[in-house]
Structure formats: structure tokens, C-alpha cells
Amino acid sequence: MSDLLDFARGPALQVSVMIFIFGVLYRLISLFLTPKNFIASPARENVKGAFGAGVGEIVRRMIPDKEYMRKEMFAFLNGWAFHIGLAITVFGLAGHIMFFKKILGFGWWNLPSNFVMLAGVITLFSLIASLAHRLTDPVLRKLSTLDDYLSGGLTVLPVATGLLATMHLGLRYETLIAIHILSVCIFLIYFPFGKLMHAFLVFVTRAKTGVEMARKGVKL
């Protein structure tokens, strides 16, 4: 067992998990404690209830509008493939579940390792495809910031190194697993402070948009 693995499983993981928890809670609680906005205009009459509007907007945004379906087909399919693959990879592998169990105090059933590996491969390719799309689409490229590339790159690393570790490719297993854990540490440290935070905020912000739109009487 290498010293690198000891460092990764010890201080690196401890510090990165602490920063992750601190950052996520700080951002979420700050957001929910933000003072209410002053809105002088009265709400439209006979608008949807806030709950219905919020949930409706979350569901509506899961598929592109018909008008843009053709144009957005790649982003739509690739996005779903990536997110489902990532969820399977992160929450389905026995080793990962053991990690969550150590922190949360409870675990769940794992999926076959080979199946998770397949999901990991799909995730990796879809991530690379999305980064390539971002670089080649002129509009998307213009809209992209360093945060987008960092978020994508820091997600690619744990997936790629995890696959190498599972397949025992390239280096000795203890080195591969150490690099994998260290890449997860970097991901966790960056997570609360960039766009990766959308994992927690995506439904909140979409619901909020739905409520605002409903209040203004926008028909969606």
C-alpha cells in the first residue's frame, strides 16, 4: 500500500469532505435566508398555486420545447445519458456505497460492478462529448466560462481514474485508487464554489422560476 494511498484515504479525504460540507451548507442556507424581494406589482388573478407552478416547471424543463427539439436533441440525450450514468456510477458501486455509509451511517444495495463499469464508460464518453460540443458550438463557446470547463474537467477526472482503477489499467492498483480518491477530493473542494453546485440547486431554481412566471401570469 503506497504512501499516496494513505494520504488520499487520510488527510486529503478528511479535509475535502469538510470543505464540501461547509461550502454546500453555507451556500444553501445563505440562499434560503436571503431577504424577500420587494415586488410592488400585485400578482395576476387566477394563477396556479406556487407548488403546482414549481413542480410544473421542473417537469417542463426536463425535455426541450418542441420548437427547439431538433436543435437541442444532442444536448438533451447526452445530458440524460451522462446524468443517469453518473448517478449509477456514484451511487451503485459497492465501494462508493461503503464510503457513503461511513459518512452517513447507512448504505443501500449495490449494483454489479461490471454494470457500474459500463455506466461509467457511458458517463465518460458523454462528458467528453459535451465538452467537445461546448468547444465546437460557436454560441455555446461564447457563453462558456472557465467555471464550465473546470466543472466538466473535474468531473471527467474521477470517472476516468475510477474506470482505470476498476480495470487495473496502466499503474498498480494502489496508485490508481489513490489518484482516483485524490481526484474526488479536488472535485469535492471545488463543488460548492462553482457550477457543480447545480446538483443541489437545479430543482430549487427551476421551481423558483416556475413560481415567478406563474405569478406574472406567464403561460408555460
Add this chain to the structure above:
Amino acid sequence: MAKLFKNMFATSESTALTLGEELAQKGVSRRQILKFSSYVAALMALPASYSTAIAESLSKARRQSVIWLSFQECTGCTESITRSFSPSLEDLIFDFISLDYSEALMNVSGSAAEAARKQAMEENKGKYIVVVEGSIPLDKDGIYSVSGGHTNLDVLKEVAKDAMAIISMGTCASFGGIPAAHPNPTGAVGVHEIIKDKPIINVPGCPPIPEVMTGTIAFLLSLGKIPELDHLGRPKAFYGDNIHDRCYRRPFYERGEFANSFDDEGARKGYCLFNLGCKGPVTYNACATIKWNGGVSFPIQSGHGCLGCSEPGFWDKGSFYSPLSTPTSGLGKAAMGAAAVGTAGAVVASLVQRKRRENILKAAAVPKPTETKLGADDE
């Protein structure tokens, strides 16, 4: 046993003859030497043709003088080597080596034993093999382990000076082992941290597999050279593969079938022990192939995960029962602390923001807000 001890301490007379001549005198046939040689070739994963070459070189060799030093140890390595099946310790002692000094196995003691060691060193200057069992304490000039008024450190330096090669037998001699576990009260270290000018072969394990010990000695005797070693100085033939790769439970790992406790359904079905802290994926040893007790079983086959005992510092790598994918240190308190600081920080920041906003609203004499709860979009 009488024959064993007689042979163990045979030195000057026996070393005058070649092994071939000596074995012929005892009625040991060439076929038997070839058989032994084929054991060695097979153990070290050498081509079959090597067995003839080994037999030839063995026949021409002198009986090899071996000095076995015991330092900070539990004698588990000696216990283990006495259970070697092929080649057996008796094979080695009766036919191929002259075990000139071993505190655990020799029947003499005190100054007579020390005299035997010094005689062997004198008669085989530059040719004898030193086997070290146990770590060497360095703190307070090595006073923590003394024999016959000499510290282990002094004895090792004295004996190693004219040795042909050193075999560090067991994890203690190789890497410090359990005596070096945190906080390492005696300042225990492995041989390679003291002796820098001699070839050293590390044969770690707690204890090492008997056949790995005898096989390494036999290789040294037979071919007269150091076997190919890995980055930790271990013979690649025995420490080249990690246990996980050679484990018969590996298919269960691939299928995601694990034992989650030592008496659950998974454990009874013989599923993979990864979740119970098995260190097989990061441990390099021959347990899953050569096995123990003449190939009967090994820890994982007996239902317990690998402890990683052939790796440096295995004792200080966190719980034996923590899976490799989990942190070695407890995260509970750290996580709670981070959560408390994050929450408190957010509350304080929000209160400051509210106060500032109220002041602005007061100054502008604008009515208080009545609407939505959330602030700006943060997607």
C-alpha cells in the same frame, strides 16, 4: 531431531565437500537433487529447463552457511518456516544449508551459541547468508533489545559486514513491522534502513508463507544470485501479483456480490470480502496461489479478509475492517464541525445582509417586502 541438530551445526568438515559429493555419500541420488531443483524452479516460476541447471550448480556448490538472527520478533516466522512442505526446512537443513546459528532452533545457548556464530563467520567470510527475523530498535542506541550484552544493532552490523547477502524474513525485518507501529516506542526499523552495502532480499509477511521463505533461500543457494526484486525489494516471483487479481472470490467482486458481515448470507455463500475490509486489492503476496499449510487454504478462503501483512506499515492503515474505499480516519466529528461552521457562517452572513437591507429600505422609506421567499436565481 538429533540428526537435525547434528546437521544444523555441521560447519568446517561439511563445507570442505561439494554438495554433490556430500549428498552422494549420504545416498541421495541425482534424481532426488533434480526433484528438489524442480521444486525451486516451479516456485520461482522459472522455465522447466532451469531445474537441470539448478541441479548442476547445486552439485558443484559448497554447503551454504546460514546465520539466522532473531531481533524484535515473535518467532512467528520461524514457526512458519518449520511448516514448509516443498522444499521443507528439513530438506534445506539436512541437505543444502548449514544453519550455523539460530537462537530459536539450536540447542546450545549462551557463549557456546555465540562462539558457533563467530566460528561460522570466520570460516565463511564473505560467503555466508544472513537471515534476519525481527526489527531493529534504534532509539537510545538500540538498548531496547539486547542479547548477551550486545544490542541487535551491533550484532546486525557485525554479522552483515562479511555476509554474501541478507534475507529480511518477515515484515518486521523487512519494514519494521508491528514493533514499528505507531508510536514506535523503540524506534524499530527494517534491515535495509541500517545496512546499505549488501544485497538485501525482503520476504515480508506476518508471517511469510513457509514456501516463500524456503523458496527464496533455495533460489539463492541454487543459482547463487539474487532473484528479481520489486520496488520494495521482494522477490517478484512471489510478490509480483496482488491477491485480489489471483483471488478465487474475484468473480463475486465483478458481479457485485459481497459479504457485509461475517455471518450473513453473503459470507455463507463465500462472496467477496471487500466490504469487510479485505486489503487484497493493494497487497502483493502469493497467498492466493501457493496458499498455506501445503496449499490447503489461505485467510480469504477461511472467510477473513486479507490484512495486507506483506505491505509496509500494514498495522497503521486504519481498521482492518474498513473497506479500501473509505477514509482511514473517522469523518464524523470533522463532518459535524464543518456542518456547524457552515451553518453558523451562513446565518451570520444572512443576518448582516438583512440588517444592511433594512437600513437601505429605511433610508429610502420603501414599504417592507411581502412577496416571494427566495432570492436571485442561482442555477
